[in-house]
Amino acid sequence: MTEPAPSPAHRYRLQNLLGQGGAGQVQAAWDTALDRPVAIKTVPRQTGVDGWREARLTARLRHPAFVAIYEAWEDGDQVHIVMERVPGQTLKQWLLENGPVPVPVACGWLQQLALALAEAHAQGWVHGDLKPSNLMLEVAPTRPGTATATTTPQTRVRVLDLGIARPVDPLATQTLASPAAQAGTLAYMAPEQLRGEPPSPASDLYSLGLVLLQCLLGHLGDGEQPSLAQAWRRLQGDWPDWALGQPEDRERVAQWPERLRQLLSQLLATEPARRPAGMADVAQTLGDIAAGTDTGPTAPATPPVAPALRARRWWPAVALGGVLLLAGGGGAAWWWQGPGAAPTAAQTLSRLQQAEAWINEFDDADSLDRAVALLSQLTRQAPRSAPAAALHSLALSLRHWQRSGPDPDRDLAEADRWARQALALDSQLARAHLAQAMAWSGQKRSEEALAEFERARLLDPQDVLVVAWYATELDSQGRLDQAQALLEPALAVHPLATPLLDEWGTLLFRRGDYARAEAAFRQSLAAKPTGSVAAFSLSGILMMQQRLDEAQGVLQTALRVRPHYKLYQNLGSVMALRQRWAEAAEAARQALARWPARYPDADAQANLAEALMHLPGQEAAAQDAWRRALATAQQQASAHPGNPGWTWRRGLFAARLGLRDEALAASAEALQQAPRDAEVLYYAALSHALVGEPAKAKTLLLQALAQGFPRDMVQAEPALAPLLPAAPAHRP
Known part of the structure; x- marks a missing residue:
């Protein structure tokens, strides 16, 4: 029987304690065999810190800033690491x-x-x-005699x-329950x-x-x-x-x-x-x-941006689309190797993390472009990486959704191709099925997209993004009960996950539960104070309730961080509700100046038109803006048949231009598409009022109020305020 090797502890003469903490203690010692000072770190097992892992990691790092590891051994429930003693x-x-x-x-x-x-x-x-x-x-x-010696x-x-x-x-891949997490x-x-x-x-x-x-x-x-x-x-x-x-x-x-x-x-x-x-x-x-060679400024960091809540009295007070931020790590380091060099596993992981961080800011066209460029390089250099292919597909789908790339149709086709590639490489990867679902959603293949979302959820029930985007797709199809059934158990497990909270707030809003929707967005902001979706959504809900000081405060805080086009759009809404028309027009112009070239700008044009209508000498400019808004709404309604949002916009903008027949026809179509939607009922009422149909407008307005549309929002609209019935008396 082989005798166990004797412990090397006998060769070290312990001296003073250098430091002590929750992960163990460090003691000065003298190596009697090699006649040199050392430090010995002792890590008890019960701390949850792996002393052997620390020793192996430090020994692998060659940079002189890391202390040298001389030896390590185990003694009962402790690991002892002998390392270089650093003077100073x-x-x-x-x-x-x-x-x-x-x-x-x-x-x-x-x-x-x-x-x-x-x-x-x-x-x-x-x-x-x-x-x-x-x-x-x-x-x-x-060394004596060198320049630094003197x-x-x-x-x-x-x-x-x-x-x-x-x-x-x-x-x-690691659980947050792991000791070092x-x-x-x-x-x-x-x-x-x-x-x-x-x-x-x-x-x-x-x-x-x-x-x-x-x-x-x-x-x-x-x-x-x-x-x-x-x-x-x-x-x-x-x-x-x-x-x-x-x-x-x-x-x-x-x-x-x-x-x-x-x-x-x-x-x-x-x-x-x-x-x-x-x-x-x-x-x-x-x-x-x-x-002292900093002769030029560094490039400023790109601010993150995210979708705004579309809220204004001339278009949806809150048209929440369930837009979600992708979760993921931060901006990890990555280095250019040349198009033909294969990245190491660590570099692949680092680049994937950087790509996820950029995708996380998907409402910023520059961030999406950087993500697509990085993933294009990575999928060339690591063609067998299913995660890289899946992320490449997601980035392209989001860029198509934003219409920010040079060719949106090509982006969607490429997103579908890379999703299929990811599934071919690893059919058990939940993110690959998520990528396919997103691509098919963009192609309006809704039932196929839902089936892929379900496969992704079955493969990884804890993936917050899968659940959130799945609920978004159900929401967009009006399947609110199914979306709620997905979100409630997920929020019970992940109560601070902002993508889930943002979609939950969207769902509550669509159900007319504005108080709980506000609470959801406030909770999202508490979990992530810089969360854009929650900030914009909250500002919209506050505007609907005429809490303008609060709404403006939310927007001004967000604008200090990121001067995004939809932030300015919402700010214009606040200024319009305050009847500060010059400021509203300027905010609309700021929004249009930053608007993505291929993204529909009907709402921004409507913002501008509404403000210009109230400024002396701007009548012709206002009519031009309404015409541009109507043209875009007509194009989008044709491209997205069955979407009540674009249909009622077409009706409202036609009414603003005095096009009675088109306004009434579009309003009737929107009501057929969503007969109980409070927003559709409200804007159909407004369209009827604008073209001289007050009786029908009042009937629709009462239905909108019954569905939960805020009374304060109606009072702020001059064309509808006279039709508003008296508020019920409060009993003492």
Whole structure:
């Protein structure tokens, strides 16, 4: 029988304790065999942190910023890791003793950190817990006679504690119940980590930005020590909105190079997709700033945008289409290899994550274009990757839906082709069936799309996107009970999933339950304060109830983050409801200036026309805008027969132009398509009132009110307010 190998512990003479935390302790020691100082980290099994994994990961990383691993062994319920003992002090200690770091020095230190993390990300790992106490400042030795020996010694940044590092996981193969999933330090977590999402390369970018900010200011904002309150403020928006509470901080920031301020804005963007592409890019920028060579500004981060809630009194107060944000990781690093080079598995994962982040901002044409370009490259280089093919299809379907690409019909055909490719590669991949369902939905093959949604749901019942888009398709077909049956159990399991909450709010709105719809959108915003769908939907519901101050506040807050065309469209609605017609017209012009070239602009033209009608000398311009709105509505109603939204628009815009016969015919058709829809009833009533049919208008108006249409919204419409019956008296 073979005797067990003796423990190597006898060769190390333990010295003082260097540090202790929830994942174990680190003790100084002397290696008596090799006559050198070492540090020994002891990780108890019950902490849930895998000491062997940490040892193997750190040993694989070759960048000099990572400490060297000499040895590891197991002793009962503990793992001991012998590592290089790094002389110096932690960055936390340095900041406590010295205060803010000069810009060139701070950028030089963080450049070293970014280069080290670029290597870790390239190997498929994220740190997940970057903070000053995990960074060591070591004065590098210099050789006598060299140039550096007579100048300031070079400080090297060393990265400590990879105990909670985890693989990049854009496909969500790891459960959130895994030990490292929610590990980290609250004060330095990225917003997505605070929302319960696993760390990603983009999370490391955010944490690096916080460390850089703390180096430059001496604190993380407001002159406070890192705290949970600060972390909560970061959920509410981008830097510097949650920082710079002290005048001295504002003065210090004003002296920084513009490129440094831009870099911090990108690193500390709330949404992962708006952060830099990767650590390598950040390291280059930091190096330029440290060397004083930042002669040109960095490209600004692309702000995310998302579909607006269409709410105004001359078109649907809230025409929610169940538009959903794709979930996914943040902006992971990816690097160009050339069209023929095959990416490594880690690089494939990283690129998939970046593509998902861009798809997540699907209402931004530039983000979709970047996603399509990246996935076109990836599917060429990794032609056997079913996830890449599925994401390629989804990106193309969404670009077709937005009409933002150069050839929408080609996008839809390509989306179908890549969905079929994904299914051929892996018929058990839920996202492949989701991609096929989305492509068929775009082709108006509704029953086939529903069958694919169901297959995707059976393969992965926990996939929030599958359930949300499935419910959206059912909603679009008027199958509200089925959509509700899907959403309710999913929300019970995922109560903070914003795609589910947004579609749930849409469903409640369509049922006329405006109070619960408002609550759903507020809950979505609480879970994700920068959520665009919820913000726009909420503003629309508030407008319907004449809560204009609240609605305008929601829109102005969102416009500070992203000047999107539908945000301006809704702002024009608020201005019109306030009868501030000049501001309403300007908001409509801002919306049209940003409108996608191939996306129907009937509603924006109607906004402009309504505002111009009330401005002296603009009658002809108003008529031109109504004609453009009608032409687009006619085209869309022909392209989408059976869609009551485009049908009643055709009737309303014809009525505005005095085209009585077309207005009445279109209104009758819309009522036949959706006889109990409160919105259809309201706009049919308005069309009849505008063409001189007050009796029929009053009948339809009473039906709209019975279906839950807000009375306040009717009172704001001059053509219908006289027909409104007296409100019932309230009994004491």
